[in-house]
Amino acid sequence: MANVPVHEWSLLEAARKVREKEISSRELTGALLLRIESLEPKVHAYITVLPEAATAQAAACDEELARGNVRGPLHGVPIGLKDIFCTRGARTTCGSRILHNFDPPYDACVTEKVLAAGAVLLGKQNMDEFAMGSSTETSAFGPTRNPWDLSRIPGGSSGGTAAAVAAALCFAGVGTDTGGSIRQPASLCGVVGVKPTYGRVSRYGMIAFASSLDQAGPIARTVADAAALLGWIAGYDRRDSTCVDTPVPDYLAAVERPARGLRVGLPKEYFEGGGLSPEVRAAVENALKALIDQGAVVVEVSLPHTSYALSTYYLIAPAEASSNLARYDGVRYGFREEGAPGLIEMMSRTRAKGFGDEVKRRIMIGTYALSAGYYEAFYGKAQKVRTLIRDDFAKAFEAADVLLTPTAPTPAFRLGEKTGDPLTMYLSDIYTIPCNLAGIPGISVPCGFSTEGLPIGAQLLSKPFREETLFTAAGAIERALPFPRVAPLEG
Amino acid sequence: MAITREEVLHVARLARLSLPEAEAERLRDELSAILDYVKQLDRLDTHDVVPTSHAIEMGTPFRDDVVEPFGDKEALLANAPDRLNDFFRVPRIIED
Numbered sequence: 026m027a028n029v030p031v032h033e034w035s036l037l038e039a040a041r042k043v044r045e046k047e048i049s050s051r052e053l054t055g056a057l058l059l060r061i062e063s064l065e066p067k068v069h070a071y072i073t074v075l076p077e078a079a080t081a082q083a084a085a086c087d088e089e090l091a092r093g094n095v096r097g098p099l100h101g102v103p104i105g106l107k108d109i110f111c112t113r114g115a116r117t118t119c120g121s122r123i124l125h126n127f128d129p130p131y132d133a134c135v136t137e138k139v140l141a142a143g144a145v146l147l148g149k150q151n152m153d154e155f156a157m158g159s160s161t162e163t164s165a166f167g168p169t170r171n172p173w174d175l176s177r178i179p180g181g182s183s184g185g186t187a188a189a190v191a192a193a194l195c196f197a198g199v200g201t202d203t204g205g206s207i208r209q210p211a212s213l214c215g216v217v218g219v220k221p222t223y224g225r226v227s228r229y230g231m232i233a234f235a236s237s238l239d240q241a242g243p244i245a246r247t248v249a250d251a252a253a254l255l256g257w258i259a260g261y262d263r264r265d266s267t268c269v270d271t272p273v274p275d276y277l278a279a280v281e282r283p284a285r286g287l288r289v290g291l292p293k294e295y296f297e298g299g300g301l302s303p304e305v306r307a308a309v310e311n312a313l314k315a316l317i318d319q320g321a322v323v324v325e326v327s328l329p330h331t332s333y334a335l336s337t338y339y340l341i342a343p344a345e346a347s348s349n350l351a352r353y354d355g356v357r358y359g360f361r362e363e364g365a366p367g368l369i370e371m372m373s374r375t376r377a378k379g380f381g382d383e384v385k386r387r388i389m390i391g392t393y394a395l396s397a398g399y400y401e402a403f404y405g406k407a408q409k410v411r412t413l414i415r416d417d418f419a420k421a422f423e424a425a426d427v428l429l430t431p432t433a434p435t436p437a438f439r440l441g442e443k444t445g446d447p448l449t450m451y452l453s454d455i456y457t458i459p460c461n462l463a464g465i466p467g468i469s470v471p472c473g474f475s476t477e478g479l480p481i482g483a484q485l486l487s488k489p490f491r492e493e494t495l496f497t498a499a500g501a502i503e504r505a506l507p508f509p510r511v512a513p514l515e516g
Numbered sequence: 517m518a519i520t521r522e523e524v525l526h527v528a529r530l531a532r533l534s535l536p537e538a539e540a541e542r543l544r545d546e547l548s549a550i551l552d553y554v555k556q557l558d559r560l561d562t563h564d565v566v567p568t569s570h571a572i573e574m575g576t577p578f579r580d581d582v583v584e585p586f587g588d589k590e591a592l593l594a595n596a597p598d599r600l601n602d603f604f605r606v607p608r609i610i611e612d
Binding site: 339 | 523527528530532533543549551553556560562566567569571577579591594595597598609610
């Protein structure tokens with residue numbers, strides 16, 4: 026292992042080596058900035074790279090360490106953040122033209138926590154506009170490419186973060202997941218992604234898409250890295266009224282725990298139907314075999330309302346988005362279209378020009394579903410079906426500790442392949458959406474490759490606040506199916 | 517479930533989105549297709565189902581009603597597309 030290049034180290038290895046002064050933060054940060062310089066033109070994982078700020082942060086970390094001061098467990102280790110987390114002093118765009126010049130007056134809670142842990146911030150990572158998309162193709166700053174095949178998308182909406190982690194353009198990152206936006210790109214890029222329980226991580230300073238579904242979570246190259254990072258960003262924050270005040274367990278300890286006796290449920294609805302690629306099915310079956318080999322027990326469970334989840338989501342999420350995005354009006358921050366004769370016209374022109382097609386489409390659906398005469402038939406109905414979907418999971422978790430499913434129906438698709446038809450794109454999230462509606466935690470862990478060499482991920486789901494169970498099961502899969510950590514990109 | 521061009525324009529006005537003619541036509545087709553798809557929910561009888569507005573059961577959190585000044589007014593105003601001293605400036609509010 027002596028010859029493993031610096032950028033391929035795990036987050037935890039890098040943190041240990043900085044702390045033990047095997048490498049300085051400046052060297053580590055410099056190595057990644059060089060890699061970003063050479064590979065960003067191909068991958069485009071970042072909207073904003075922060076070379077000067079990162080170098081200054083690294084220098085400060087080195088000086089403090091020389092004086093014996095360790096900021097936290099990530100002291101001097103460079104990471105990235107999805108460009109949805111407010112960062113004071115670094116513009117935060119949410120992938121949108123309407124926020125192209127927004128300079129946040131405060132840090133998000135996640136930003137505060139990673140900085141307090143000692144992390145060096147390399148930059149802000151690309152994403153679908155306002156996290157609405159499954160491919161990063163709706164970003165106003167151009168799409169990110171999948172490091173395993175540059176003609177393909179990395180998934181989305183946290184596609185920049187997943188691609189940056191897979192291409193070793195950072196040691197780990199934090200994304201957000203409203204309907205699969207952490208897990209689906211993690212699956213497509215061959216990395217680990219965690220959507221925590223709703224309320225586990227503070228949403229303060231995280232730009233809102235659908236407030237009853239949005240959660241922040243880690244994307245990393247190993248299960249242990251993801252577990253540790255979740256532990257550092259989780260916890261109560263009174264500035265988010267939906268953040269739950271419950272202790273943060275030692276997630277890292279859960280990774281090594283034996284999987285023996287774990288009851289693994291296979292929801293049959295996730296394996297029926299024509300949309301699931303045979304290669305994905307085979308890879309997920311390998312993950313199941315790995316769990317069985319380590320003493321897990323298989324139970325079949327049913328989530329009968331699964332086929333209604335996509336419809337439920339595509340009413341609830343746009344409805345909440347149409348309300349959340351009302352604030353972008355060209356008055357207090359962001360883009361303004363000049364030349365309008367009056368206020369209302371200024372706002373309407375600003376929003377028409379500042380938002381991209383997918384965002385406008387969802388604002389329109391949401392506004393329609395909430396408008397007079399339609400509220401009960403659409404939004405009200407969807408909230409009731411959401412209860413049925415939650416009840417399905419509650420019942421399944423009486424028989425199972427953890428559910429195993431595919432993360433995405435297919436490996437990464439090509440750029441432009443699904444942009445013509447919104448509904449086809451929405452189907453990319455068919456296995457990830459129910460988890461958000463139910464508020465439960467989920468993880469995607471690599472479990473194989475397609476014949477074309479594209480990564481495939483398995484999704485694990487557990488009861489609210491049982492992320493530890495996810496890490497135990499994902500750790501078992503990772504040990505049995507070791508996975509190349511970094512995509513083989515030419516330097 | 518086909519929606520009309522007039523409905524599209526009405527919703528666009530509610531959402532404060534100015535729509536060119538061609539975009540209104542395209543959105544009418546796309547929204548109709550999406551609304552057709554989500555109408556599948558009508559197959560479920562939800563008469564006795566309690567709606568979910570919060571995925572994780574928790575009470576309403578209360579706190580004391582204490583004013584906390586943000587402090588950095590300049591950082592807030594610096595983002596304004598157009599400002600006059602400590603005000604956000606906008607085009608005229610009463611339109612002709």
